[in-house]
Amino acid sequence: MSSDTALNQKSTSKGQLLLGVGILVLGVAMVVGATMIPSDAGYAGVGPDFLPALVGAVLSLCGIFVIWEALSGGFRNMDAPNGADTGFWSGFAWMSAGLLANAALITTIGFILSCTLCFALAVRGLRTAELEKIGSFNGKQFIKDLLIGFAIAAPVYWMFTKLLAINLPGLTATGWI
Amino acid sequence: MEVWNQLMLGFATAATPINLLWCLIGCAVGTAVGVLPGIGPAVAVAMLLPITTKVDATASMIFFAGIYYGAMYGGSTTSILLNTPGETGSMVTAMEGNKMAKSGRAGAALATAAIGSFVAGTIATVLVTLFAPMLANFAVRLGPPEYFMLMLLAFTTVSAVLGKSTLRGMVALFIGLAIGLIGMDQISGQARYTGGVSELLDGIEIVLVAVGLFAVAEALYAVLYEGKTAESQNKLSSVHMSKSDWKKSIPAWLRGTAIGFPFGTIPAGGTEIPTFLSYATEKKLAKDKSDFGTKGAIQGVAGPEAANNAAVTATLIPLLTLGIPTSNTAAILLGAFQSYGIQPGPQLFQTSGALVWALIASLYIGNVMLLVLNLPLVGMWVKLLKIPKPYLYAGILIFATVGVYGMRQSAFDLVLLYVIGVLGVVMRRFDFPTAPVVVGMILGPLAEAQLRNALSIGEGKWTVFLERPMSLTLIVVVLAVLVLPRAAKYWSSRSNRRIA
Numbered sequence: 001m002s003s004d005t006a007l008n009q010k011s012t013s014k015g016q017l018l019l020g021v022g023i024l025v026l027g028v029a030m031v032v033g034a035t036m037i038p039s040d041a042g043y044a045g046v047g048p049d050f051l052p053a054l055v056g057a058v059l060s061l062c063g064i065f066v067i068w069e070a071l072s073g074g075f076r077n078m079d080a081p082n083g084a085d086t087g088f089w090s091g092f093a094w095m096s097a098g099l100l101a102n103a104a105l106i107t108t109i110g111f112i113l114s115c116t117l118c119f120a121l122a123v124r125g126l127r128t129a130e131l132e133k134i135g136s137f138n139g140k141q142f143i144k145d146l147l148i149g150f151a152i153a154a155p156v157y158w159m160f161t162k163l164l165a166i167n168l169p170g171l172t173a174t175g176w177i
Numbered sequence: 178m179e180v181w182n183q184l185m186l187g188f189a190t191a192a193t194p195i196n197l198l199w200c201l202i203g204c205a206v207g208t209a210v211g212v213l214p215g216i217g218p219a220v221a222v223a224m225l226l227p228i229t230t231k232v233d234a235t236a237s238m239i240f241f242a243g244i245y246y247g248a249m250y251g252g253s254t255t256s257i258l259l260n261t262p263g264e265t266g267s268m269v270t271a272m273e274g275n276k277m278a279k280s281g282r283a284g285a286a287l288a289t290a291a292i293g294s295f296v297a298g299t300i301a302t303v304l305v306t307l308f309a310p311m312l313a314n315f316a317v318r319l320g321p322p323e324y325f326m327l328m329l330l331a332f333t334t335v336s337a338v339l340g341k342s343t344l345r346g347m348v349a350l351f352i353g354l355a356i357g358l359i360g361m362d363q364i365s366g367q368a369r370y371t372g373g374v375s376e377l378l379d380g381i382e383i384v385l386v387a388v389g390l391f392a393v394a395e396a397l398y399a400v401l402y403e404g405k406t407a408e409s410q411n412k413l414s415s416v417h418m419s420k421s422d423w424k425k426s427i428p429a430w431l432r433g434t435a436i437g438f439p440f441g442t443i444p445a446g447g448t449e450i451p452t453f454l455s456y457a458t459e460k461k462l463a464k465d466k467s468d469f470g471t472k473g474a475i476q477g478v479a480g481p482e483a484a485n486n487a488a489v490t491a492t493l494i495p496l497l498t499l500g501i502p503t504s505n506t507a508a509i510l511l512g513a514f515q516s517y518g519i520q521p522g523p524q525l526f527q528t529s530g531a532l533v534w535a536l537i538a539s540l541y542i543g544n545v546m547l548l549v550l551n552l553p554l555v556g557m558w559v560k561l562l563k564i565p566k567p568y569l570y571a572g573i574l575i576f577a578t579v580g581v582y583g584m585r586q587s588a589f590d591l592v593l594l595y596v597i598g599v600l601g602v603v604m605r606r607f608d609f610p611t612a613p614v615v616v617g618m619i620l621g622p623l624a625e626a627q628l629r630n631a632l633s634i635g636e637g638k639w640t641v642f643l644e645r646p647m648s649l650t651l652i653v654v655v656l657a658v659l660v661l662p663r664a665a666k667y668w669s670s671r672s673n674r675r676i677a
Contacts, residue, residue, distance in 0.1 A: 019607060023348060030355060033370055040365055045637025048362040051625050052369055055354045062348045069344065077341040078608045083402030091400040096595065098571075099393070102578060103591035115578055119571045122396065126567035129404030148568065153575050165231045166583040 016070035024063025030056030088132060094125030110171035112153045119149030180310055187534025191542055196239055199232075200539050203240040204546045207247020211267075212255050212558045215395045216573055218248035219505035219615070222513065223387035224580030229516040235532050239539040241513055242493075245506050246298060246540070249486050250547045253290035254558055257283060257478070258411050269452040269481040276473030278411035288418045289426045289475050290482040291551040297434040297483035298544040301490035304438060306537055309526075313498040316523035321630035322642050324499075326651035328624040331501050333655050334443070336613040345609045353617025356381055363626055376589045383512040384584050386618055387505070389594045390611050392577045394601025396570040401602065413559055416552055426479040429459050433483030440484075441491025441503065448488045448504070455484035490540065497521055497533060501620070505612050508619045 034056055039047035069075050098121030106114040123145045154177075160166045161175065171177050190196065210221040222241050229237055249267075256271035257278050270290060277286040319327075336346035359370045360380030371377040418426065433455045440451040459476040460469055468474035492507045500521040502508035514521050519529055526533055551558070564572075581594050604611055635641025642648045 016607065019603070026352075026355070030370070037367060037369055040367070045632050046629060048365045048367040048369060051354075051621075051628075052358050055351055055358060058347070059351045059355065062344060062351060065344050066348065075342065075345070075608065079341070081402070081606050081608065083398070084404070087401040088404055089401070091404060092397065095397060095400045095574075099574065099595045099598070100592070102574075103588050103595065106578070106582065106591065107588050111578070111582070115575045118574055118578070122400075122571035122574055123567040125400045126396075126404070126570055129400045130567070132404055149571070149575070152572055156575060156579060160227075160579055160583060164228050166227045166579075167586050168579065168583060169586075 013070055013074050016075055017067060020063050020066035020068075020070050022063075023066055024060055027056050027058070027060030027063050030059060032056075088129045091125040091129035094128065095122045098122040098125070107169050110177060111168040112150065112157050112177055113171060115153040115156075116146055116149040119152065120145040123149070180306060183310075183530065183534045184306060184538060186531065187536075187538035188541075190235060190531060190535035191239060191538040196236055196535065196539070197542070199236045199240040200243050200543050201546055203243020204247040204543050204550055207244035207249075208251035208547065208550055208558055209561060210244065211248035211251020211253075212561050213564075213569065214255060214259070215399065215570060216392060217505075218245050219509050220388055220391040221248070222506060222509045223384045224392070224576050226384045226509070226513060226516065227580060227583030229513055234517045234519065234529075235535050237513065238510075238532060238536050239543075241510055242536055242539060243543050243546075245510070246486065246489055246543065247547055247550075249489050250291060250294050250551045251558060253294070253478075253482055253485075254287060254551070254555060255562065257286045257290065258413065258559060259562060267452075267482075267485065268449065269456045270478055270485075272456070273469065273473045273475075273477030275411070276471065277475065277478065278473070280472045281412070281414055282473065282475075283411055284414040284416040285418050285422050285475060286473065286478050287413075287555055288416045288552065289422065289479045291548060291555075292418075293426065293430040293433065293479045293483040294486040294551075295544050295548045296430045297437065297486040298490055298547075299541065300431075300434050301438050301441075301487040302537065302540040302544065305490060305493055305540070309494050309498055309533075309537075312494060313523045313526045316498050319499075319523070319647065320645070321627045321634060322645050322648040323651060325624055325627040325631050326642065326648050326655065327499060327501055328620050328627065330651060330655050330658070331503065331616065331620060332613075332624070333658055335616050336610075337659060341608070345607075346613055349604065349609050349611065350613035350617045353386075353614035354621040356386060356614070357618040357621030363622060364629055374589075376587055379585075380622075381593065381618075382581070382584050382590065383509065383615075383619060385581050385590055385594055386597055387509055387615055388577045388580050389597025390601040390604075390614060391505075392573050393594055393598030394605060396573055397598050397602045398605055399566070399570050402606075410562060413556065416555055422475050425474075425476050429455075429476040429479035430483040432458060432462075433480040433485075434487040436480075437484030437487030438491045441488035442494045443503065448485045451484040451488045452481040455480040493537075493540075497525055497536075498523055500525075500623070502616065505615050508615050511619055 031053055034049050034052035037049035037052060039049045066075075098118040101121065102114050102118035105117070120142060124142065127141075157168055157170075158176070161168050161170075191200070206221065207218060210216055210218060221244050225241070225244070228240075232240070252267035253270050253274065256267040257274035274286045274290065277283065332350055336350035337343045357380075359377055361368055361378055368378060436455045436458065437448070437451040440448075456477055459474070459480040460466065463469065463474060463476055469477060489504070492503045495501045495503050496507045496510060498521075500511065502511045511521060519525070519532075577594065578591065581590050582588075584590070601611065604614075631641055632639070635644075642652060
């Protein structure tokens with residue numbers, strides 16, 4: 001075994017441990033939250049706080065087991081995940097920026113422009129991921145991606161708002177953009 | 178004869194021009210979704226759920242059903258030509274189909290997949306026509322305790338039996354149940370886990386979770402880990418089967434149908450098990466095994482493809498008659514029914530008979546449409562594979578926005594969508610199954626209501642589950658499902674040790 005894979009295994013089991021702790025915390029938080037739900041059981045004997053408490057308890061228990069598996073040699077019966085061993089985080093950041101910008105801007109600049117921006121940012125992330133390096137910012141390419149994004153988002157907007165009468169926000173009240 | 182009359186009425190509804198058009202669009206969208214990697218039928222139906230606010234129930238159910246089994250047809254094209262299955266049901270097809278395509282027989286593989294899907298889909302639809310009303314008649318007698326136990330059975334199989342790790346399946350199921358708890362309690366109106374955020378009072382939309390877990394997570398995973406994976410595409414040859422191909426395919430189709438159908442009706446979630454079983458059967462029965470794994474055996478494509486489609490069609494039986502989804506897509510379809518205020522279950526055949534029979538009739542029509550769409554027109558779909566990956570995944574994000582924003586017009590939901598997407602990436606990286614999350618989230622609130630109703634009937638006593646024969650039987654089944662596979666494993670490892 002090379003030191004590289006050993007290092008990888010170490011970081012994976014650290015991730016597994018973190019995940020287990022996360023599940024445990026979530027479970028405990030749910031149990032605590034359940035005690036704050038008033039129990040008005042009526043005829044049934046179990047009220048609205050019963051299932052939350054149960055789900056919280058089972059999740060806590062699962063968390064403990066996940067931690068135990070992580071500490072005793074890693075998850076059982078696990079397939080090696082697809083793709084690269086380490087994540088390409090700068091590409092991830094581009095796509096995340098696109099998705100969050102979309103959430104922040106959709107009501108102000110409208111569906112079409114907001115989705116166009118999200119599309120171009122996501123494409124930028126995916127393209128740098130293909131090259132596996134950040135590369136210099138190619139303005140021409142970015143404008144081309146914006147245009148393609150617009151060419152997808154605009155017809156989608158028209159189709160859903162005009163044909164199917166689904167409410168999507170526009171920049172203007174004309175219904176076209 | 179009553180079934181026959183109902184079915185004819187169903188055909189009359191399904192064959193109106195507007196419904197035929199919805200069926201055709203559904204089949205086409207489904208095929209495209211199946212062909213494109215990174216997007217499956219569950220997420221496609223989820224993204225299009227907002228149309229339920231405007232389109233009438235019959236038309237949209239016909240549309241969604243078209244997407245559902247259309248994707249099964251399209252999925253085989255990708256797995257034969259690219260060796261990356263478009264959806265999970267085609268994983269096995271990829272093994273032999275890709276080998277056949279590499280040795281220049283892509284056309285025959287595509288033909289046996291499409292015709293096999295048609296044969297299996299049609300036979301399964303006939304069986305649905307015959308058995309669904311019968312099961313509905315029986316299921317009318319089930320009360321809340323039995324329903325709760327049936328749902329418990331679905332939870333058990335989807336989390337503990339399928340998948341590689343019971344622990345990870347349980348975590349996924351309970352995260353789904355936890356998401357389902359957020360919002361107002363249906364019985365008492367009590368707010369739970371909303372943290373004072375008013376957007377959370379109505380709960381989290383199914384669309385949001387499904388699109389986040391499947392579409393957004395897929396795109397994020399691709400950018401994080403799969404940037405450089407290169408794909409080679411096999412050449413398409415003429416879509417034609419020789420006489421010996423037919424002779425090998427026909428029995429494989431029939432066997433695949435027989436294996437696939439029962440698996441769709443039980444809450445065993447998904448098509449992986451029947452397709453693998455069918456593949457194993459074909460390999461065992463083949464007289465000449467030399468083609469398997471080398472040049473590619475046509476039976477190894479024909480059987481699993483038929484099993485896949487039979488299972489998919491059969492999932493409609495528990496969905497329509499019991500209201501219990503046994504696959505991801507069926508779970509989303511249940512959500513579609515719910516957004517019309519229709520609760521699938523034994524009464525559905527009485528209360529919404531016209532809708533159900535139109536839906537069943539549309540399955541017959543859709544299968545014929547898909548055969549045409551997939552055999553002569555296969556070249557058109559293959560062109561979809563030429564879309565560059567960055568544009569494909571980024572485009573999926575636009576459609577994800579339509580689905581999630583269109584459902585509730587809330588920008589807050591788009592932030593949640595991103596959070597669920599990240600959760601999906603983590604789950605995929607650490608090999609957690611995602612199906613239990615969706616099933617838990619959709620069935621959780623229903624199961625809770627049944628549980629509390631059952632306990633009301635029993636005046637607060639849990640023994641109500643033991644006193645009713647059907648409910649007791651189901652408890653035994655749940656225990657058997659939990660215990661038997663483990664016991665079998667234990668005994669076989671013990672006897673192995675004894676031999677050693």
